[in-house]
Amino acid sequence: MKDYELSRAEVALLYPWTSMELKTDDAYNMDNLLFYMALVRSGFPVDVISEEQVVNGILKERSYKVLCTIGAPVLPENVASEIKRFVNNGGILLADYSGEGVGGFQPVYPELVEKPSVDHVAYVLDENVSRSIGLxxxxxxxxxxxEKLKATPDSKILARFENGDPAIIQFKEGKGSVVKAGSLIGWDYSNYPGHYDLAAMFPFHIRRNETVRLFISRILKGFDVTPPAESSNPDIEVAVWKGKDRSITLAINHLNEPSETEIRVNQKLGRNKYSLTEFISEHLVAMNIQDGTVSFKVKLPSFRGAAYLLRRI
Known part of the structure; x- marks a missing residue:
């Protein structure tokens, strides 16, 4: 759209090319895809990047705040080195299950894995973490x-397996931080990507653990990464295009039934006056402004979307 720009992604997700080739196990690329779905359903713009792009300096070039190596447990040495540089310079790394390396191809921090394969049935989020996401x-x-994690002495334990071993840890590294999960966290969230309506039809086959999605969102927000817009109903996807003194929020209903949601646009408005209208019809939409951000309720027909224009007046 002329004079508008899609909100820039502050989160990058590394696509697991090397892991797919060397591990020959679809569990990893599916983990990557399921994690991507969790991010998108929380409103976060995400750039999926390649290992070659990392080596060529894309992390610095695009000023990403967070890199996720979810489902990418083994990496070429030069890729791992660039990721360490990113963290040491202030970046945030989110990583999950690593397992065993393959020859010279290792995870970014192999020293965090004490035992590459263990059996657990569940983990429990830290009480303060649970309280922070209202669950x-x-x-x-x-x-x-x-896997069994080897937590560093200064690690903060965000979750523990049922036997008390750390399941998710967070620690500082250089100027940045690392969040490391000892499970395939995408799989902890779901077992089937996309097809939101299919998931609603067959909840006994397709699971979605909203606790995991909200936990991931809370982690990112804790590192000052805020989605441009959020939908209270994750089956309604939202995105924001920004202009000079206005923005357009697009909402899409992925269900085969009319659905309602409350959309929160995380845009600092200042003391100016604003109006909110449906982009096509130009009908006014009731909104609430609190703490400099806008929220409004919408109802969308099945498999349909709508755009909303927020502008300064």
């Missing part, structure tokens, strides 16, 4: 495989 349910079933 009572804190037990997360393990969706696929897991």
């Amino acid at each position: 009572v349910k804190t037990i997360v079933p393990v969706g696929n495989r897991c």
Whole structure:
């Protein structure tokens, strides 16, 4: 759209080319895809990048705040070195299950894995973490495989397996931080990508653990990464295009039924006056402004979307 620009991604997700070739196991690229789905359903713009792009300096070039190596447990040495440089310079790394390396291809921090394969059935989020995302349910079933982590002395334990071993740790590294999960966290979230309506039809086959999605969102927000817009109903996807004194929020209903949601646009408005209209019809939309951000409720027909224009007046 002329005079508008899609919100820039602050989060990059590394596509697991090397892991797919060397591990010959679809669990890893599926883990990557399921994690991507969790991010998108939380409103975060995400750039999927390649190992070659990392070596060529894309992390610095695009000023990403967070890099996710989810489902990418083994990497070429030069890629791992660039990721370490990114973290040491202030970046945030989110990584999950590594397992065993393959020859010279290793995870970024292989020293964090004490035992590459262990059996667990669930992990429990730290009480403070659970409280921060407003959840009572804190037990997360393990969706696929897991490992025994070797936490650093200064690690913060974000979750523990049922036997008390660390399941998710966070620690500082240089000027940045590392969040490391001992399970395939994409699989902990779901077992089937996309097809939102299919998931609603067959919840006994397709699972979605909202605790995991909200936990991931909370981690990113804790590192000052905020989605441009958020939908209270994750089956309604949102995105924001920004202009000079206005923005357009696009909302898409992925369900085969009318659906409602409350959309929050995380845009600092200042003291100016604003109007919100439906982009096509130009009908005014009721909105609430609080703490400099806008929220409004919408109802969308099945498999349909709508755009909303927020502008300064």
